[in-house]
Amino acid sequence: MSLSNYLLHLADNALILGHRNSEWCGHGPVLEQDIAITNISLDLIGQSRYLYQYAASITGHGASEDSLAYLRDARSYLNLLMLELPKRDWGFTILRQYLFSEFQLLQYEALQRSADVQLAGIAEKALKETSYHRRWSSEWVIRLGDGTDESHERMQDSLVRIWPYTGELFMPAIFEQEMVATGIGVDPSSFKEEWMSKTKAVFEEATLMVPEEGWSQKGGKEGRHTEHLGYILAEMQFLQRTYPGQEW
Amino acid sequence: MICERDILKLLDSVKDPELPVLSILDLGIVRSVERISMENGEGRWRIVVTPTYSGCPAMDMISMQIRMAMYAAGMTDFEIVTRLSPAWTTDWMTESGKAKLKAYGIAPPHRTGDQTPVECPHCGSTHTQCLSEFGSTACKALYRCEDCREPFDHFKCH
Ligand SMILES: [Zn+2]
Numbered sequence: 272m273s274l275s276n277y278l279l280h281l282a283d284n285a286l287i288l289g290h291r292n293s294e295w296c297g298h299g300p301v302l303e304q305d306i307a308i309t310n311i312s313l314d315l316i317g318q319s320r321y322l323y324q325y326a327a328s329i330t331g332h333g334a335s336e337d338s339l340a341y342l343r344d345a346r347s348y349l350n351l352l353m354l355e356l357p358k359r360d361w362g363f364t365i366l367r368q369y370l371f372s373e374f375q376l377l378q379y380e381a382l383q384r385s386a387d388v389q390l391a392g393i394a395e396k397a398l399k400e401t402s403y404h405r406r407w408s409s410e411w412v413i414r415l416g417d418g419t420d421e422s423h424e425r426m427q428d429s430l431v432r433i434w435p436y437t438g439e440l441f442m443p444a445i446f447e448q449e450m451v452a453t454g455i456g457v458d459p460s461s462f463k464e465e466w467m468s469k470t471k472a473v474f475e476e477a478t479l480m481v482p483e484e485g486w487s488q489k490g491g492k493e494g495r496h497t498e499h500l501g502y503i504l505a506e507m508q509f510l511q512r513t514y515p516g517q518e519w
Numbered sequence: 520m521i522c523e524r525d526i527l528k529l530l531d532s533v534k535d536p537e538l539p540v541l542s543i544l545d546l547g548i549v550r551s552v553e554r555i556s557m558e559n560g561e562g563r564w565r566i567v568v569t570p571t572y573s574g575c576p577a578m579d580m581i582s583m584q585i586r587m588a589m590y591a592a593g594m595t596d597f598e599i600v601t602r603l604s605p606a607w608t609t610d611w612m613t614e615s616g617k618a619k620l621k622a623y624g625i626a627p628p629h630r631t632g633d634q635t636p637v638e639c640p641h642c643g644s645t646h647t648q649c650l651s652e653f654g655s656t657a658c659k660a661l662y663r664c665e666d667c668r669e670p671f672d673h674f675k676c677h
Contacts, residue, residue, distance in 0.1 A: 303661065
């Protein structure tokens with residue numbers, strides 16, 4: 272049970288952010304960057320597929336990657352709240368991608384040594400593309416933060432908005448604690464310091480002020496979400512809910 | 520009697536749908552082909568493939584094309600297994616694959632760790648500049664040659 276929740280949590284993170292980023296497809300600020308964010312979406316959705324497939328194989332009862340993505344309600348989704356927030360402007364999208372990529376990189380690095388061989392393989396595979404995501408998004412954070420007055424102001428505003436959602440990344444859920452005990456999962460609080468120092472270095476170069484650590488939003492890992500997730504699922508799940516089992 | 524070499528020859532006819540000059544053997548995504556015996560005593564071919572990028576939309580298509588190629592050759596006793604680890608690297612691309620890419624106008628990947636500049640596939644100049652880390656597909660980056668001024672795709676080292 273906790274392994275499947277753990278896999279669902281990792282998969283939901285990747286799917287929801289992939290879905291959010293895909294909203295830029297055809298709307299990016301310039302064609303190159305439109306392609307970049309769309310490629311990142313594809314990578315994330317691809318990662319979620321491996322994780323859902325694995326989760327489905329241990330869930331049984333006819334579960335499939337599709338049923339896990341399209342037929343679960345918001346209350347069953349275990350993604351981080353940060354990832355379901357609306358995409359807002361390009362700066363916010365980039366900043367969120369950067370914060371999450373830096374986190375995902377540390378998480379996948381550690382998961383490569385998971386006692387679960389299949390999960391370790393997924394992490395090893397995903398790690399390579401995640402390091403591209405990190406590099407690309409950190410360059411944009413610096414370019415926009417240390418850019419014009421307007422871009423700087425927007426980035427600073429985005430950072431203030433998203434910061435209360437970063438605490439949740441490092442608060443281990445029950446299924447994470449259980450998976451740490453079996454050697455399958457990793458404790459996100461163990462790499463909080465490293466994440467803080469890496470992001471701080473990028474924000475310094477971007478001339479952005481890191482907000483004080485304060486009150487944290489949480490609940491996503493327990494299935495308590497913002498209203499935004501419902502809208503994502505309504506759009507994403509509409510077809511399968513309306514025409515069950517429909518295929519292309 | 521069909522042997523492993525026959526299957527490999529068949530697989531060499533399956534092309535990457537996004538880069539039709541490369542076969543899946545050139546790409547290095549076919550990890551093994553072996554005859555396995557099942558519990559009922561019968562044998563079947565096991566074809567092990569590894570994806571390039573997690574989100575590469577071509578992977579489902581490639582699996583289907585392998586299936587079609589096998590069926591077309593009258594073979595139904597096979598399975599396609601996806602293996603993620605060790606993760607695919609461009610170091611597994613064959614030298615002839617790299618030559619085909621270059622002839623197609625795409626700068627082939629270096630070996631990982633090789634820092635020499637990317638060579639323009641049109642004029643051979645190493646005076647090139649990366650315009651975008653992400654090109655028309657996940658595996659390519661967009662470059663421009665400073666000498667002949669032509670833009671080109673570079674198959675990224677991965
Ligand atoms: Zn040139």
